[in-house]
Amino acid sequence: MKKRLEELLLDAVAILKSNGDLPTELEPECLIERARDAQHGDFATNLAMTLAKPARSNPRALAEKIIAALAADPVVTKVEIAGPGFINFFIDPQAQFGVIRDIHEAGHEFGKSRSSGAGQRVQVEFVSANPTGPLHVGHGRGAAYGAVVANLLAAIGCEVHREYYVNDAGRQMDILAASVWLRYLEECGESLVFPSNGYRGEYVRAIAFDLHKAQGERLRRPAAEVFAGIPDDEPQGGDKELHIDALVGRAKELLGSTDYREVFDAGLNDILADIRQDLEEFGVHYEEWFSERGLTDSGAVQRSLDTLQTAGYLYQQDGATWFASTRLGDEKDRVVVRENGQMTYFASDIAYHMQKLERGFDRIINIWGADHHGYIPRVKAAIEALGGERDKLDVLLVQFAVLYRGEEKVQMSTRSGEFVTLRQLRNEVGKDAARFFYVMRKSDQHMDFDLKLATSRTNENPVYYVQYAHARVCSVFRQLDEKGLPRNLPNGMTHLSRLTEPHENALVTTLTRYPEVVQQSALQHAPHHLIHYLRDLAAELHGYYNSHQFLVEDADLRDARLNLIAAVRQVIANGLALLDVSAPESM
RNA sequence: GCGCCCGUAGCUCAGUUGGAUAGAGUGUCGCCCUCCGAAGGCGAAGGUCGUACGUUCGAAUCGUAUCGGGCGCGCCA
Numbered sequence A: 001m002k003k004r005l006e007e008l009l010l011d012a013v014a015i016l017k018s019n020g021d022l023p024t025e026l027e028p029e030c031l032i033e034r035a036r037d038a039q040h041g042d043f044a045t046n047l048a049m050t051l052a053k054p055a056r057s058n059p060r061a062l063a064e065k066i067i068a069a070l071a072a073d074p075v076v077t078k079v080e081i082a083g084p085g086f087i088n089f090f091i092d093p094q095a096q097f098g099v100i101r102d103i104h105e106a107g108h109e110f111g112k113s114r115s116s117g118a119g120q121r122v123q124v125e126f127v128s129a130n131p132t133g134p135l136h137v138g139h140g141r142g143a144a145y146g147a148v149v150a151n152l153l154a155a156i157g158c159e160v161h162r163e164y165y166v167n168d169a170g171r172q173m174d175i176l177a178a179s180v181w182l183r184y185l186e187e188c189g190e191s192l193v194f195p196s197n198g199y200r201g202e203y204v205r206a207i208a209f210d211l212h213k214a215q216g217e218r219l220r221r222p223a224a225e226v227f228a229g230i231p232d233d234e235p236q237g238g239d240k241e242l243h244i245d246a247l248v249g250r251a252k253e254l255l256g257s258t259d260y261r262e263v264f265d266a267g268l269n270d271i272l273a274d275i276r277q278d279l280e281e282f283g284v285h286y287e288e289w290f291s292e293r294g295l296t297d298s299g300a301v302q303r304s305l306d307t308l309q310t311a312g313y314l315y316q317q318d319g320a321t322w323f324a325s326t327r328l329g330d331e332k333d334r335v336v337v338r339e340n341g342q343m344t345y346f347a348s349d350i351a352y353h354m355q356k357l358e359r360g361f362d363r364i365i366n367i368w369g370a371d372h373h374g375y376i377p378r379v380k381a382a383i384e385a386l387g388g389e390r391d392k393l394d395v396l397l398v399q400f401a402v403l404y405r406g407e408e409k410v411q412m413s414t415r416s417g418e419f420v421t422l423r424q425l426r427n428e429v430g431k432d433a434a435r436f437f438y439v440m441r442k443s444d445q446h447m448d449f450d451l452k453l454a455t456s457r458t459n460e461n462p463v464y465y466v467q468y469a470h471a472r473v474c475s476v477f478r479q480l481d482e483k484g485l486p487r488n489l490p491n492g493m494t495h496l497s498r499l500t501e502p503h504e505n506a507l508v509t510t511l512t513r514y515p516e517v518v519q520q521s522a523l524q525h526a527p528h529h530l531i532h533y534l535r536d537l538a539a540e541l542h543g544y545y546n547s548h549q550f551l552v553e554d555a556d557l558r559d560a561r562l563n564l565i566a567a568v569r570q571v572i573a574n575g576l577a578l579l580d581v582s583a584p585e586s587m
Numbered sequence B: 001g002c003g004c005c006c007g008u009a010g011c012u013c014a015g016u017u018g019g020a021u022a023g024a025g026u027g028u029c030g031c032c033c034u035c036c037g038a039a040g041g042c043g044a045a046g047g048u049c050g051u052a053c054g055u056u057c058g059a060a061u062c063g064u065a066u067c068g069g070g071c072g073c074g075c076c077a
Helices: A002-019 A047-052 A059-069 A098-109 A137-155 A171-188 A202-215 A223-227 A240-281 A292-297 A300-310 A345-358 A370-385 A422-429 A431-440 A451-455 A462-482 A489-494 A502-523 A527-547 A555-579
Strands: A032-034 A043-045 A076-082 A086-091 A121-125 A159-166 A288-291 A314-317 A320-323 A334-337 A363-369 A393-398 A401-405 A447-450
Touching: A002 A032, A002 A043, A002 A047, A002 A059, A047 A059, A047 A086, A059 A076, A059 A086, A098 A489, A098 A502, A098 A555, A121 A137, A137 A159, A137 A363, A137 A393, A137 A401, A137 A422, A137 A431, A137 A502, A137 A527, A137 A555, A171 A202, A171 A223, A171 A240, A202 A240, A223 A240, A240 A422, A288 A292, A292 A300, A292 A345, A300 A314, A300 A334, A300 A345, A320 A370, A334 A345, A345 A363, A345 A370, A363 A370, A370 A393, A401 A451, A422 A431, A422 A451, A431 A447, A431 A451, A431 A462, A431 A527, A431 A555, A447 A451, A462 A527, A462 A555, A489 A555, A502 A527, A502 A555, A527 A555
Parallel strands: A121 A159, A121 A363, A159 A288, A363 A393, A401 A447
Antiparallel strands: A032 A043, A043 A086, A076 A086, A314 A320, A320 A334
16 A cells, blocks of 8 residues: 555656656655554655755645646545645545455465565574573573564565574683582582682582482592692682682693583583573574584684684784774774683684675674673674675664562572573563563663563553453354354455444554564564554454444344454464464463 | 763653654553453543754754763673
């Protein structure tokens, strides 16, 4: 419908150009918008206002000329000029009823399109939390957001590749390995002081317990030997970083590389398996789990550095190797190889993005916690230095959610290991509410997540509100059966013109908006638009339900109304499916 | 100190990329079940869009300044 109006307008502009009323070189950006207010008709354009200045004419006069040049269309019942020069279009309500047929025919496909995505290969990397412990509620928002963005992109025709970057190398993982081993030694009966900077969570003990069961005392070393000559920990007046690093070194030394790897992998595999299961249960699926360690093993890291070297972006200073990212818009240059010869995390990330480029994605989307925003310029710089286009990469930032239980803020502390995990959240509020709440707000905005509200089974809860609309339609159809009334679907389609109530016209208009909403949400990576739409649609359904009886005597009207509410049910189900929230038949 | 994000109804948030009288939900108050599910609906009240200049036909939206809040500024990941 939008397109149709745009064509009408462009034709009119062409006529005015040939008349000499408009300069021929003018390229109008034809913007048709949906009117915000029903009084302004269905669609509006500000064309006359934007063209007024170059045409050296006043907007309202120009608008009249445009309207005069406008070809007649049976669908358009009225065109009028309003306000400073808007042209408002009124659409014949009957003309929109086709959407009910469309929805019925397309079913769960309704709302999907191919035009804007057009087979683009898009990679979406999200969550990618270090496998050093279970996912917490902060990761949950990134998980829900990433999964829905991926669904939305797929719905507009993109070929989506969902990926989790596994940070299975690096210092944090070594610290985890050391933590597991020390807990294992305790399991063996050794007595020791656990490092303040180690991973103190209960899950580490569990891993150590299993390790002890599997390996017996084989990996045991006397605590005295382990701690001999290790610099003091912070509580003893030392440096906790030096302390833990020395313990990592000692573990490698005493265990040897094979056994150390055994301990390391025990931690990694156990936690990764937990994360995978957690996400799986949350409805988050990946095409690929990409290993950081694999980048080093395959030589990709070295290769990416060589590329930068040849391109002239690397230099030596203070014994380290630096990437001259300032030349590509970063605030300072970054170290890629440390003085001690070790690669930095950033070096792996350069290699990872090189791989992303090499794999030929048309677009690369990274979803990060908002606290990483300072990291964007250097990654974009790396992409450019590697010969890629920096605009291929979109970094979408997700702010952390602050949890509340009613008025009361839920305290979280990573240090003590007593943070609220995603699993705990799911157990408390359920998958549907968790997913809905996480994407209800604009992603780069702080949000308050009220656990009490998410679990409440009342009208305050927006999840139930939308789901209830779906269940309510299902209930009507159950009633139809119970009353023994027939339903004739084709008959309803031929009598859609019986739908003349304002509620019905409004609902039909809202239904025609759905594909636009999906498209807009996808292109803007903004699932909250979809949520708002679903609430609007549910609200209109509830309003309709309260003021009109569907199961009326008049079979033609009844069939038409049933087709309408069935279409509403379908669209709600489709929207909830994109969110991966269930659409229950009864509640 | 520098950089990025954010200040909209009592509270939580939208605002279609510069458009028409700034909108929802919730809370408060008043109504609506002999009727397909009241987990619902209808109505009322509630605003100097942080503040001040500026850009133009027109600003919550763009620019500058300022106040307030968050985050980031490692040879950590």
